[in-house]
Amino acid sequence: MGASGVMAQRQAYDVIIVGARCAGSATAMLMARRGHSVLLLDADRFPSDFEASTHLLWQSGAARLAKWGLLDRLRETGCPSIRKITLDLAVMSLEGNAPAADGIDEAFCPRRLVLDELLLEAAQEAGVEFHQESRVRELIMQDGRVHGVRWTTADGGTEEATCRMLIGADGASSPVAKMVDAPVLDEHPRHEGIIWAYFDNFPAEGMEFYSRPRRMLMVYPTNNGQSLVGSCVHQEDYAEVAREADTRMLEEFEALAPSLAARTRQATQSSRWLTRSTKGFRRQATGPGWALVGDAGLTMDPITAAGISNAFRDADLLSAAVHDGLAAGADIDAVVARFQDERDAVSIPLYEFAKESSKLEPPPQPIMDLFGALPGQQDAIDQYFGVFAQTVPVSEFFAEANFVRIMSGQSQTA
Template identity: 30%
Template sequence: MNHHYDVIIVGARVAGATLAYELSTAGYEVLLVDKSEFPSDILSTHNFFNNSLKILREMGVLDKLLQTGTPLYKRAVVQFEDAVIDGEFPEVDGESECLCIRRVHLDQILFEHAASQPRVTTIEGFRVTDVIREGDAVNGITGVHRSGSAEQFTAKLVVGADGRNSTLRKLVNSPQLMAVPTDYASYVGYFSGYEQEGDLHVELYKIKDKMVIVFPTSDQLYVLGVMFPLDDQEWSDRFTASPETAFRELVDSGFADSPLPARLRQSALDGKIRGLRGYDNDWYQGMGAGWALVGDALSFKDPAVGQGMHDALYTARILTEILSQHDNWDAEWESMAQTYRTMTETKMMPRYHMACQITKNVPFTTEQTMVNRFIAAHPEATQAFLGMYNHALEPEQFGGVIGRLLQGSSAQVGYAEANDVSGG
């Protein structure tokens, strides 16, 4: 086996496999390693809004993903207290449908696709233990195989694509630039027999201090996530004692004025309820001498905004673009790092701020409630609201859309706070 590459990627799931594919297409020799073996599952959101499907199609994997039988959807139903926002996501780049595919299918297909590319070498079951340095720059990794044997590899660049708790990020001491802790505990389960009315759709509920998200997913299942305040000791104890019972009781008691309890009662849990108790909406330095970060290793955001999958694809693609525009990496780390930071912040920061709003347990104000009702009553406002999630509209443009619509309306709404309706 070769022991020197242009790029080593640590983490071979969505961000890492996509980056390996993109780099191979650009002509680079790549080593892709992961501590897991595929297929394997992981606790994570796994939804692609339609703005991401163009990238999957261009990569040549969309048809393979659809062959799993995972359904496509266009519609969203969002209930903020008594306001029910119901509409379709606006078209982006000629794509109109969204896809929420389970990670056990998604990650294997992306990994196999990357592994099939020329110039990509893969190693499963390889746990990175340290980085190798030459002067101030990172130029390789050391790690351990499942067999217990140690091995090291060198490269011009080492990339961390290993998620929210990135090992590579810790080893290179990437500075944390921002962190907003969540106020919520999250629990997730897959259910069979869940039935919606009308077209398949994503559901989001925020009522008082609790939230639920629902996506149609693979294997004829729906994935449901419930969120309640971290400091609610009663619900914390109930979830610890009996996760499924607590999950169902929280939905019954907290969402009685929605169709959610009736749908869940007729559903059967498939597998176990899994929890994520506390996390930061974070942002780290994305590149330094000999290293870079992509996907959740760079920035993790509250799952309720559904941006993780898109950002994994996007950061992989733009990192490849930046590397391809520079011939002498060793002399250009600083300029490449600045370009990477500018591009990621421009594209991703608005949804990061949306996530920071959603992640706080703050009730809707009177003005926000009025805006939510206005959005629910006006199809164009609904389209604009959903367009913030799939990048058809930038969040900073949303208030202007609402203001323009209000000029022709007799509704008296304090729309100055309209940018806050994406979660409170």
């Protein structure tokens, strides 16, 4: 009930979405642009940062922003575009860029305070009704199907609304997923954790990775002239390094990548060291009256930095399925259920690739041989980066025919 003790009048929407970050705001915007009434709820107050993110938006994700008419808005925030990727393997260094997605050959690393606000503004411009500081407490059920939600407001009141479809976009620990008892279809333990900070005056030329035993160091240029500098740390070492990050991080840079350490020393650290470690999992994506999008339904190990690009992809897929489902009337759940197959078809290969990469173990000899054959074959190097950017399918790059082509040097650019 509200502060006066009277529950607010129940309202009805086509769609209620819980979670207003990347997946939630994007899905809300796309549903509203299709003419549906949308209520968007989030427990946080906006604008606000989201620290549990390394922020990378690959070419595939940037292409969706372009399709939605929002990429120029991101550019206008001063977030630099990234067209150069460097992978330092200690014994060799590979440079290139991922193949373009729908003509977009740029990646970006926006601060979440910037990106989330941009998406939320676009959703509201499309007609989405947004309530912040609204924490969903209970589902409204009817005939075994989700029919709406009740939530508490910032002033301690209670409100409720009904919907034809509830979408949980509320992150890896999704309360909506727990309320609907969404089955976990696959999961794996934490293999590594990420430790990072932001630096002013850090000279960065594009995106940088330094692959070392039990580590993957990284540099991304981001908003406000800053760079994100950090490391993926093997899970056995993660807790200790995170606890002593103020001293251990620079020590590790000195030992593993002296040139990176030198630039870090010359720069000015503008944040504390931030940490994140998460297990990967895949939940059932839909059920009677509900669906899950973004990390609520599928969380990959962050070593591939695929989270935001995945969220945009799945927002596209789910909004199309829900739109068709709403038109189907009584068959809405059967129509929306296609989203699971569509999501899994494109995500499981990268999910498995991320799981193996996150172990931070030396690659098997055939993969080492493949890396050894890459120098001088620029199109093959770019293809490999395209696996991460989701512009080259995992199965295509690691296909036997492509492997043979690279090993024979036939992919060398003329």
